[in-house]
Amino acid sequence: QAQLVESGGGLVQAGGSLRLSCAASGRTFSTYVMGWFRQAPGKEREFVAGISWNIGSTYYADSVKGRFTISRDNAKNTVYLQMNSLKAEDTAVYYCAADLNTIVVIPNPVVYDYWGQGTQVTVSS
Numbered sequence: 001q002a003q004l005v006e007s008g009g010g011l012v013q014a015g016g017s018l019r020l021s022c023a024a025s026g027r028t029f030s031t032y033v034m035g036w037f038r039q040a041p042g043k044e045r046e047f048v049a050g051i052s053w054n055i056g057s058t059y060y061a062d063s064v065k066g067r068f069t070i071s072r073d074n075a076k077n078t079v080y081l082q083m084n085s086l087k088a089e090d091t092a093v094y095y096c097a098a099d100l101n102t103i104v105v106i107p108n109p110v111v112y113d114y115w116g117q118g119t120q121v122t123v124s125s
Contacts, residue, residue, distance in 0.1 A: 001026050002024070002025070002026035002027045002029075002098075002114055003024070003025050003026050003114075003116075004022055004023070004024050004029075004096050004097070004098065004114055004115065004116035005022070005023050005025070005116055005117070006020060006021065006022050006094065006095065006096050006116040006117065006118060006119040007020070007021050007023070007119060008020040008021050008119060009094060009119030009120045009121045010120075010121070010122070011122045011123075011124065012086055012121075012122070012123055012124070013123070013124050014086060014087055014088055014123055014124065014125045015085060015086065016086050016123070017082070017083060017084045017085075017086065018083045018086065018121060019080060019081070019082050019083070020036070020080065020081040020083065020094055020096075020119060020121075021078055021079075021080055022034070022036075022078060022079040022080070022081075022096030022116055023076075023077065023078050024077040024078065024079075024098070025077070028077060029077055029079075029098050029114075030053055030072075030074035030077065031053045031054075032053055032098045032099055032100050033050060033051070033052050033053060033098070033099040033102055033103065033104070033105055033106070034050065034051055034053075034070075034072060034079040034096065034097070034098055034099075035047065035048075035049065035050035035051075035096070035097045035098075035099065035105065035107075035112060036048040036049045036050070036070060036079075036081045036094060036095070036096055036097075037094070037095045037096075037097060037109055037112075038090075038092035038093065038094045038095070038121075039092055039093050039095070039118075040091060040092040040093075043092075045095070045109050046061065047061050047107035047108070047109070048060070048061055048064055048068065048081070048094070049061065049064065049068055049069075049070040049081060050070065050105030050106075050107065051070045051071070051072050051079065051105065052103060052104060052105055053072075053074070053103070054103065056071075056072065057104075057105070058070050058105070059105040059107065061107070063089075064083075064090075067083065067084050067085045067086075068081060068082065068083050068084070069081070069082040069084075070082075079096055081094070081096075083121070086121075086123045087123060087125075088123050088124070088125040089123075090121060090123050091121060091122050091123050092120075092121060093118040093119065093120050093121075094118060094119050094120075094121050095115055095116055095117075095118045096115075096116045097109070097112035097113075097114060097115045097116070098112060098113060098114040099111050099112045099113060100113045100114070101113070
């Protein structure tokens with residue numbers, strides 16, 4: 001059974017960095033669009049970053065552009081989110097997701113087919 005497992009979350013001070021990982025198992029995700037989303041308490045799930053499978057093109061939410069970097073290692077079936085210059089407003093549960101049906105990044109959670117269980121990121125100010 002296909003599964004996505006996030007790791008790397010934690011507590012960090014504002015201005016610090018964290019690197020999230022999303023390990024896929026059960027099937028090969030190397031040919032799918034992968035995305036990172038986040039959800040803060042009382043808010044809707046929002047798109048953070050996405051990466052295509054073929055040429056590795058990336059797409060970011062304006063709120064994280066220039067601070068976060070998404071990458072993938074298809075040999076390891078793993079996607080990463082490097083988060084720098086973290087702010088208190090980045091506090092949320094972060095989820096990785098796989099879109100099996102498109103070849104471009106779509107920043108809408110409804111099109112994604114597989115989801116991880118999430119990892120908490122807390123940024124103290």
